[in-house]
Every structure is written in C-alpha cells, then in structure tokens.
Amino acid sequence: MNERELRAALTVTARQSVSQGLNTGASGNVSVRLGEGFLITPSGLANDMLEPDQMVLMDMEGQSSGSLKPSSEWRIHRDIYRARPEVQSVVHAHSPHAVSLSCLRRGIPSFHYMVAAAGGKDIRCAAYATFGTQALSDAVLTALQGRHACLMANHGQVAVGASLDAALSLAVEVEELCAQYWRAKLIGEPVLLNDMEMEEVMERFKHYGQRRDGQQDA
Ligand SMILES: [Zn+2]
Numbered sequence: 001m002n003e004r005e006l007r008a009a010l011t012v013t014a015r016q017s018v019s020q021g022l023n024t025g026a027s028g029n030v031s032v033r034l035g036e037g038f039l040i041t042p043s044g045l046a047n048d049m050l051e052p053d054q055m056v057l058m059d060m061e062g063q064s065s066g067s068l069k070p071s072s073e074w075r076i077h078r079d080i081y082r083a084r085p086e087v088q089s090v091v092h093a094h095s096p097h098a099v100s101l102s103c104l105r106r107g108i109p110s111f112h113y114m115v116a117a118a119g120g121k122d123i124r125c126a127a128y129a130t131f132g133t134q135a136l137s138d139a140v141l142t143a144l145q146g147r148h149a150c151l152m153a154n155h156g157q158v159a160v161g162a163s164l165d166a167a168l169s170l171a172v173e174v175e176e177l178c179a180q181y182w183r184a185k186l187i188g189e190p191v192l193l194n195d196m197e198m199e200e201v202m203e204r205f206k207h208y209g210q211r212r213d214g215q216q217d218a
Pocket residue numbers: 027028073092093094131155156
C-alpha cells in the first residue's frame with residue numbers, strides 16, 4: 001500500500017480501536033510501518049474523530065513531519081519496528097480488563113489455550129515506567145520478547161502484528177482473555193495448562209486457519 005492508502009487504513013483501525021471497546025477518547029495509539037519509517041496517530045486527539053491527513057509520519061530517529069505532534073508513546077512504536085522486522089503494525093490500548101490486570105502487575109498465565117495467540121505460554125506484564133519515556137519502551141520491548149502482545153504495569157497493553165488487522169484483532173483477543181481470566185479468578189483458582197499442552201497448541205496454531213498474515217483465529 002502507498003502512503004495515502006496506509007493513512008486511510010490507519011484511520012479505520014484507530015476508529016475501530018474505539019468501536020471495538022479498546023480505547024476511549026484520545027487514550028491509546030496505533031501505527032503502521034511505512035518504508036523506512038512509520039505512520040502514527042497524533043497526540044491528544046480522539047481516536048474516533050481522526051482523519052487520514054492527521055496521521056503523523058515519523059522516521060526511525062524519532063523525527064516527525066507535519067504540524068501535529070505524534071502520540072506521546074511514539075518511542076514504543078519506533079523501538080518495536082527497529083527490533084522486530086516482521087512487525088508491520090502496533091496497537092497500544094487502555095482497554096478496561098487489561099488495565100485492571102496490569103494494575104495488579106500480573107500477566108496472563110496459560111489458563112486458556114488462546115493465550116498462545118500472543119506467541120507463547122503466557123502474556124507477560126511489562127515493568128512500570130512513566131508514560132512516554134524511553135524506560136517504558138525498554139520495559140515493553142523486554143516483555144514482548146518472543147511474543148506478539150504484553151500488558152504494561154498500571155497502564156494497559158500493546159499488541160503487534162503483520163498487518164493493522166492482525167494487531168487490532170490480537171489486542172481485542174488480549175482484552176477478552178483478561179476479562180475471562182478475571183472472571184475465572186472470581187470463582188476459584190483457574191487450572192493452568194501445562195507446558196506440554198501449550199506447546200501442542202502453539203504447534204497447531206502454526207498450521208491452523210485461513211489467514212496469511214501469520215496470526216491465527218482459532
Ligand atoms: Zn498509554
């Protein structure tokens with residue numbers, strides 16, 4: 001896709017992050033890789049009111065062009081694109097159940113096989129750091145090692161994907177898993193799947209489904 005098409009696609013994803021219950025108002029942000037840089041949603045504007053020409057173009061040094069400031073979390077997006085060549089899109093959200101679990105500084109263990117949709121046996125929670133800082137980006141990159149998603153302590157979640165749709169649908173899945181885990185914890189201690197059971201699921205996910213973007217919809 002060219003820049004014009006990516007601006008339009010990013011606008012749709014930013015709006016969907018609101019309609020699918022991940023974000024409210026200006027919280028959260030979305031980006032998509034473009035050539036040697038990336039396009040990211042602007043700072044402080046409501047995600048469901050954005051227009052394609054308001055998306056901010058950034059290079060990998062963190063320089064932006066245009067009059068609008070990029071999202072304050074641009075470092076997380078930039079650092080993920082630098083470290084993970086397979087990633088084409090990043091979704092950061094303050095989705096309610098992910099935020100709740102993140103405030104307990106608790107990741108999601110293997111309570112359900114769909115946890116493997118994030119690439120491993122669990123979904124980690126990144127250490128706490130102030131929003132917008134390099135320290136927060138470093139913590140997120142560490143928690144994302146070998147994974148497509150993580151929680152962020154006292155903050156929210158990040159999901160990545162090989163396309164805008166893949167990153168968004170994984171963020172929706174993570175939010176749902178957080179809600180399911182929370183509900184299970186309300187009535188007892190969930191029985192966790194063991195390493196062998198999770199490895200079997202991850203092996204199946206490699207071959208399951210119709211999608212060609214590398215992520216699964218089991
Ligand atoms: Zn945030």
